[in-house]
Amino acid sequence: MSDRSYYSQAFHGPFETFDLGHIDLESGYRLRGAKIAYRTIGSLSAAKDNAILFPTWYSGTSGIIEQAYVGSGRALDPGKYFIIIANQIGNGLSSSPSNTAAPFGAAGFPSISIGDDVNAQHALLTRQFGISELQLVLGGSMGAQQTYEWVVRYPDFVKRAAPIAGTARATAHNKLLVQTFIDAITSDPNWNSGSYAQSSSVHRGLSRHARAFAASGFTPKLYATEGWRGIGFTSSDDFVTAFVEAHFAPQDANNLLVMLRKWQNGDASRNTGGCLKTALSKITAKVSVLAIAEDHFFPLADIEAEQQMIATSELKKISSPWGHLALFGTDPSYNLAIDTHLNALLSA
Amino acid sequence: MSDRSYYSQAFHGPFETFDLGHIDLESGYRLRGAKIAYRTIGSLSAAKDNAILFPTWYSGTSGIIEQAYVGSGRALDPGKYFIIIANQIGNGLSSSPSNTAAPFGAAGFPSISIGDDVNAQHALLTRQFGISELQLVLGGSMGAQQTYEWVVRYPDFVKRAAPIAGTARATAHNKLLVQTFIDAITSDPNWNSGSYAQSSSVHRGLSRHARAFAASGFTPKLYATEGWRGIGFTSSDDFVTAFVEAHFAPQDANNLLVMLRKWQNGDASRNTGGCLKTALSKITAKVSVLAIAEDHFFPLADIEAEQQMIATSELKKISSPWGHLALFGTDPSYNLAIDTHLNALLSA
Numbered sequence: 130m131s132d133r134s135y136y137s138q139a140f141h142g143p144f145e146t147f148d149l150g151h152i153d154l155e156s157g158y159r160l161r162g163a164k165i166a167y168r169t170i171g172s173l174s175a176a177k178d179n180a181i182l183f184p185t186w187y188s189g190t191s192g193i194i195e196q197a198y199v200g201s202g203r204a205l206d207p208g209k210y211f212i213i214i215a216n217q218i219g220n221g222l223s224s225s226p227s228n229t230a231a232p233f234g235a236a237g238f239p240s241i242s243i244g245d246d247v248n249a250q251h252a253l254l255t256r257q258f259g260i261s262e263l264q265l266v267l268g269g270s271m272g273a274q275q276t277y278e279w280v281v282r283y284p285d286f287v288k289r290a291a292p293i294a295g296t297a298r299a300t301a302h303n304k305l306l307v308q309t310f311i312d313a314i315t316s317d318p319n320w321n322s323g324s325y326a327q328s329s330s331v332h333r334g335l336s337r338h339a340r341a342f343a344a345s346g347f348t349p350k351l352y353a354t355e356g357w358r359g360i361g362f363t364s365s366d367d368f369v370t371a372f373v374e375a376h377f378a379p380q381d382a383n384n385l386l387v388m389l390r391k392w393q394n395g396d397a398s399r400n401t402g403g404c405l406k407t408a409l410s411k412i413t414a415k416v417s418v419l420a421i422a423e424d425h426f427f428p429l430a431d432i433e434a435e436q437q438m439i440a441t442s443e444l445k446k447i448s449s450p451w452g453h454l455a456l457f458g459t460d461p462s463y464n465l466a467i468d469t470h471l472n473a474l475l476s477a
Numbered sequence: 478m479s480d481r482s483y484y485s486q487a488f489h490g491p492f493e494t495f496d497l498g499h500i501d502l503e504s505g506y507r508l509r510g511a512k513i514a515y516r517t518i519g520s521l522s523a524a525k526d527n528a529i530l531f532p533t534w535y536s537g538t539s540g541i542i543e544q545a546y547v548g549s550g551r552a553l554d555p556g557k558y559f560i561i562i563a564n565q566i567g568n569g570l571s572s573s574p575s576n577t578a579a580p581f582g583a584a585g586f587p588s589i590s591i592g593d594d595v596n597a598q599h600a601l602l603t604r605q606f607g608i609s610e611l612q613l614v615l616g617g618s619m620g621a622q623q624t625y626e627w628v629v630r631y632p633d634f635v636k637r638a639a640p641i642a643g644t645a646r647a648t649a650h651n652k653l654l655v656q657t658f659i660d661a662i663t664s665d666p667n668w669n670s671g672s673y674a675q676s677s678s679v680h681r682g683l684s685r686h687a688r689a690f691a692a693s694g695f696t697p698k699l700y701a702t703e704g705w706r707g708i709g710f711t712s713s714d715d716f717v718t719a720f721v722e723a724h725f726a727p728q729d730a731n732n733l734l735v736m737l738r739k740w741q742n743g744d745a746s747r748n749t750g751g752c753l754k755t756a757l758s759k760i761t762a763k764v765s766v767l768a769i770a771e772d773h774f775f776p777l778a779d780i781e782a783e784q785q786m787i788a789t790s791e792l793k794k795i796s797s798p799w800g801h802l803a804l805f806g807t808d809p810s811y812n813l814a815i816d817t818h819l820n821a822l823l824s825a
């Protein structure tokens with residue numbers, strides 16, 4: 130398998146691609162011939178008033194999100210809603226280091242911001258679908274960062290929002306944690322400042338990155354109770370290797386780094402001169418802020434501190450031994466709680 | 478400054494050295510001319526019945542422990558007790574990669590177990606001081622591992638024990654976390670499988686290791702509340718660099734790795750064929766199990782699960798935004814809680 134074939138519909142389920150043309154990035158660079166990959170489920174109503182947007186989290190694609198969150202009988206019911214899952218820039222399906230030509234491909238890919246993603250998604254919604262209103266924008270982790278950016282930037286566009294397990298502005302602790310993930314990859318001499326022939330040659334760095342991710346992404350309780358047995362793993366080493374390392378091993382190192390740096394710099398207060406309170410006061414959408422109580426990536430207290438600055442919001446706490454990575458949909462009680470909170474928000 | 482000069486009394490305060498002679502390690506190797514460095518404060522009574530043993534934690538030495546835990550008016554009062562702080566093997570003061578001759582020095586240093594440390598300390602106490610009873614053995618983190626080993630191995634020797642923020646057996650999560658610290662160092666090409674001329678050439682790996690340590694060792698709350706301001710740092714980056722990186726930068730990479738691997742393999746149930754319950758049932762000392770509620774290295778639930786297997790124990794919870802690294806003594810309320818619990822234990 131070549132590195133590229135991983136980023137295909139065979140691996141990630143069906144998706145379509147919209148040509149954005151040239152997009153001007155916050156970094157000052159222009160990305161020419163940019164593309165956004167997206168998946169839609171359900172039908173857009175004639176009035177175009179039943180759309181939901183769900184941007185992807187770090188290293189995820191539209192396929193896992195559809196699998197974990199969308200379905201008949203779920204809150205995100207394609208019988209009612211037109212659900213658009215937007216792959217974030219850098220994830221390998223949308224424009225990314227791995228699919229962009231020199232001099233902007235691979236190590237030359239420009240720095241991307243959460244704001245760049247929201248601009249690309251806005252273009253997709255308005256130009257491809259003629260949508261001017263979203264019933265809901267939601268996302269987990271980096272998807273929550275994009276959700277906050279949406280409601281701060283486009284208050285009139287978004288009726289409801291559900292940022293899950295993420296913050297509007299990365300905290301000092303979060304930046305430090307993400308730096309350890311970056312360090313795990315860039316410390317591999319085969320990464321070679323991003324100039325490698327095959328990402329698989331960076332396998333030691335990717336493996337270290339996966340272990341660091343697994344150590345903080347799940348809770349100590351998950352390991353203590355061997356909660357991974359329920360999804361088919363035989364030991365903690367097997368779980369970390371066959372679940373987490375296997376998830377990252379086929380991914381492109383430069384793609385991951387573009388996303389990690391975007392995560393680390395996530396900051397909705399860029400829009401208001403660095404004042405987070407002012408940024409969050411722009412929100413008019415009804416917001417259900419969903420936090421995972423045991424989350425070590427985006428701790429409850431950090432999420433709650435932001436939630437208290439949003440007048441139209443409520444905080445809902447979900448408990449899971451899977452911690453931050455309950456996002457993946459492996460914990461039925463987490464999935465049930467998500468649907469309960471989203472149903473309440475959608476019917477409000 | 479050479480690498481070695483760091484491991485001196487100039488940096489770590491006064492200590493003495495006891496020649497252990499040849500010691501046979503659990504690994505099967507014999508360490509010839511082994512030495513244990515220790516610090517005593519107070520006077521041994523004529524009856525030799527006022528001794529307290531305090532082994533060191535990971536990367537710590539007797540100096541920091543004396544500073545943080547010992548003093549007139551503290552629970553560990555040298556006016557009452559003869560306090561022996563034993564430097565663990567591998568910490569640079571006792572026998573370590575950095576001070577042992579070839580072929581057992583540097584990368585050739587044999588694997589060390591928590592049991593090897595306890596054997597060395599037992600030899601120190603009995604042969605150097607003629608002590609056959611300890612009023613108290615206590616320690617934090619890897620010091621707690623050694624404390625558990627003591628009370629399982631030498632129940633008649635120890636009247637009281639206070640393992641702080643540590644476990645008798647490393648959990649799967651703990652092993653994974655320690656592996657990320659190991660990975661951070663060994664991923665540096667200059668580490669070169671342990672064969673380097675100067676540990677300072679491994680500075681990139683040591684810096685990554687420090688950042689990973691800081692990301693989990695302190696709590697997100699410490700960063701959110703800028704709790705490091707109280708001890709003289711100006712930003713989270715300054716704190717991580719000037720406090721944590723500065724702590725590790727002068728240390729020898731192979732020394733740190735000997736301790737990390739010892740930590741990872743810490744398991745008092747080695748003494749009872751792998752059955753932890755049987756191991757802990759051997760304990761006759763009165764045990765005050767001290768846990769830090771916010772600890773991400775040794776989470777409360779993991780500590781509590783072991784404590785419930787010790788009939789003679791009580792669990793005491795201490796809360797600190799400093800998390801695991803409250804051990805360093807930077808949080809006055811942690812220090813006060815420690816003294817309260819140790820005073821209660823010592824008067825029992």
